[in-house]
Amino acid sequence: MPKHSLGLCHGNFMNFSFLIISLIFIFLSSSLLLTNNDFFCSSTLSADPHTVSEAEMNHEPSEKRKRTSPRSQPFRFDTQLKHVVFAIAASSTQWQQRKHYIKQWWRPRSTRAVVWLDKPVRNSRNEALPAIRISRDTKRLHYSNPSGKRSALSLSRIVSETVRLKWRDVRWIVMGDDDTVFILENLVNLLAKYDHTQYYYIGSNSESHAKNIRFSYQMAYGGGGFAISYPLAIELEKMQDRCLQRYSALYGSDDRVQACLAEIGVPLTREPGFHQYDVYGNLLGLLAAHPVTPLISLHNLDFVEPIFPGMSRSQAIQRLFQSVAVDASSVLQQSICYDRERQWTISVSWGYVVQIIRGLISARELEMPSRTFLNWHKRADYMGYAFNTRPVAKEPCQTPFIFYLKSVRYDKSKRRTISVYVRQRARYPRCRWKMSSPLTIDTIIVLKKQDPLRWQKSPRKDCCRILPSKRKTVMYLSVDKCHDDLVLSV
Numbered sequence: 001m002p003k004h005s006l007g008l009c010h011g012n013f014m015n016f017s018f019l020i021i022s023l024i025f026i027f028l029s030s031s032l033l034l035t036n037n038d039f040f041c042s043s044t045l046s047a048d049p050h051t052v053s054e055a056e057m058n059h060e061p062s063e064k065r066k067r068t069s070p071r072s073q074p075f076r077f078d079t080q081l082k083h084v085v086f087a088i089a090a091s092s093t094q095w096q097q098r099k100h101y102i103k104q105w106w107r108p109r110s111t112r113a114v115v116w117l118d119k120p121v122r123n124s125r126n127e128a129l130p131a132i133r134i135s136r137d138t139k140r141l142h143y144s145n146p147s148g149k150r151s152a153l154s155l156s157r158i159v160s161e162t163v164r165l166k167w168r169d170v171r172w173i174v175m176g177d178d179d180t181v182f183i184l185e186n187l188v189n190l191l192a193k194y195d196h197t198q199y200y201y202i203g204s205n206s207e208s209h210a211k212n213i214r215f216s217y218q219m220a221y222g223g224g225g226f227a228i229s230y231p232l233a234i235e236l237e238k239m240q241d242r243c244l245q246r247y248s249a250l251y252g253s254d255d256r257v258q259a260c261l262a263e264i265g266v267p268l269t270r271e272p273g274f275h276q277y278d279v280y281g282n283l284l285g286l287l288a289a290h291p292v293t294p295l296i297s298l299h300n301l302d303f304v305e306p307i308f309p310g311m312s313r314s315q316a317i318q319r320l321f322q323s324v325a326v327d328a329s330s331v332l333q334q335s336i337c338y339d340r341e342r343q344w345t346i347s348v349s350w351g352y353v354v355q356i357i358r359g360l361i362s363a364r365e366l367e368m369p370s371r372t373f374l375n376w377h378k379r380a381d382y383m384g385y386a387f388n389t390r391p392v393a394k395e396p397c398q399t400p401f402i403f404y405l406k407s408v409r410y411d412k413s414k415r416r417t418i419s420v421y422v423r424q425r426a427r428y429p430r431c432r433w434k435m436s437s438p439l440t441i442d443t444i445i446v447l448k449k450q451d452p453l454r455w456q457k458s459p460r461k462d463c464c465r466i467l468p469s470k471r472k473t474v475m476y477l478s479v480d481k482c483h484d485d486l487v488l489s490v
Contacts, residue, residue: 079192081184083171086113087162088130089155089222089253090178095121098178100314101301103128104321105182112167115178116158118151135161141241142248153244155253159228160237171196173233175257176225179302181317185328186294189455190271191227199232199266201258204274207286208376209386211278215251218268219258223299224276235264275299278376283307284402285372285389288349290332292459304373307352308404309424319405323351326408326417327450335462335479336363336488342436345490347400348446348464348479351408354421355400356438357393358431360490363461365390370400396429401438410450419446441475448479463488 088102095117106113106128113130123129135154143150159173172191176182194200203220205212212219220226228236236257243260250256258268273296277283282305298317301307306316323331331351338345338360345361348354368390375384382389393399403421410417421444428439447467460482467476 079171079188079196081107081110081188082112083169083196084112084174084188084191085162085167085170085172086111086130086174086176086182087158088113088115088176088178088180089158090115090117091151092117092119092121095178098302099123099127099129101179101181101317102130104314104317105184106130107184111184114162114165116154116161118154133161133165141244144248145251148251152251152253152256155222156244156256157240158253159233159257160240163230163233163237170230172227172229174225174227175222176297177223177299179299180223180225181298181301182225183295183297183324183328183331185324186273186331186455187227187296189329190273190294190296194229194269196229197231198229199235199264200227200229200269201232201261201266202227202269202271202274204270204272204276205386206276206278206376207386208278208380209384210377210380212386215255216258218262219254220268220274221276221278221299222254222257224274225297225299226274232261232264232266236260239263271296273297277301277304279373280304280376280378281374282372284353285370285392287332288347288353288355289334289367289369290349292333292461294329294455295332320352323405323408323419326410326419327351327448327452329452329454330448330450330462333462334367335464336366337464337466337477338488338490339466344436344438346464346466346477348462348477350446350448350462350479351419352405354403354444354446354477356403356441357400358397358433358435358438361398362490363488397431397433399429401428401441402426403441403444415449417446417448417450419448420444421446440472442473444475444477446477446479451481 090098102115108128111130115130115132116135117132118135120134121132123132135157138150138153138157141153143153159175162173174182174187191202194202201220203226204224205217205219206215206221240260243263244256247256247259250259271293272291273293275296275298277286277298277300279286279300280303284307287307301313301317306313308316308319311319320331327350333350335348335350336346340360343359345357345359345366346354347357347366368388370392371382371389372392377384382391402424404424406420406422408417408419423442431437446464448462462479463482464477464479467478469476
């Protein structure tokens, strides 16, 4: 056969093969397209939820979908006082002087707490105090800080030792000192904001910038108190003794706890209502300008003057707790108003003190604490605080006239609280300004509605307004939620 005949046959064969392959490809593609189109049309026509279940639409068995579906309702963090256990660090040498602080806030029938001491102490049989435990020996743990005390090891293990007591239905362990005073309602409401099944370490820093630099701004101070969610407390208990061996050079107990929590990877969640109060002197400036957050704790009260003059420290705390019993969520919350006719500025720290100052002072200035107190490091100046402060007024005419709480009660018929404040009997400097003197006012009566849900809303100061009074020596104030359009301008 000639060569060109062979080439022609070969070409015809290749063309025929290509034609066959093309037909097969078209047939298969058409089948696949029809199959997908049938599925698409079926899904579209059946998309009515009344005819096809969600599981069928997602091509998963209904049982599997049921297991993996999200919660039908949001999770509720309904923490109550019964879910909290207090672990109190105490010293046997100071127990008799400090146990009265615990009596101020502890409720025998509704509060779970345990006091951890270094040595046994004697108590009266009928004293309303928590159970007392003795901390375990820590001789096997190394401590190498030359300026600290070895007792810091025992104190740092209090949370772990409390876990080993195996309390039931615990969500939070709250650490505090024997001179820490807690506001229970506010503490429980604060913890209820957080998911107790997660790892949380909640507290606050010191008022001293130098102490925060020395120990860490990531550390919560045990005197002011801090809260650890129970799952995190369990995790801490598992590893703490090994962890403590790695930090033998640290000074105290709080920094050891923070170091171990850092190894677990949990940071500090700051809540400014926990107060360490590393200061001396008069707390008036701090308490009268409390931040817009619930008051959770007070500490170091033995190192400052009684918060109400003319009383013992214990009596002064009892007076404050009268306000706590009536409206805990509003205690120390500041509100500001102006008497423009008499050119006065009025600052209310509800349940504690009212101040009248000559002249119109901006809210920005008033929300900064006046330095009636001294730094923990006595050589430190005003820059030694971990927050903004303002100096005590040097102008005699702007010396605040101070009215301390005398009594507080709840009026059921009018559904409001009535708190009475009486002017402090003190010598006030002579003023040459030609304006009315606050010395004409002897008593201030504050009317206020309760708002137990205030901290479930965005934080905002209350507002006050001056009410008419038939007596020149008595001022009436109304404290309530601020209106949307209200601006505190001077």
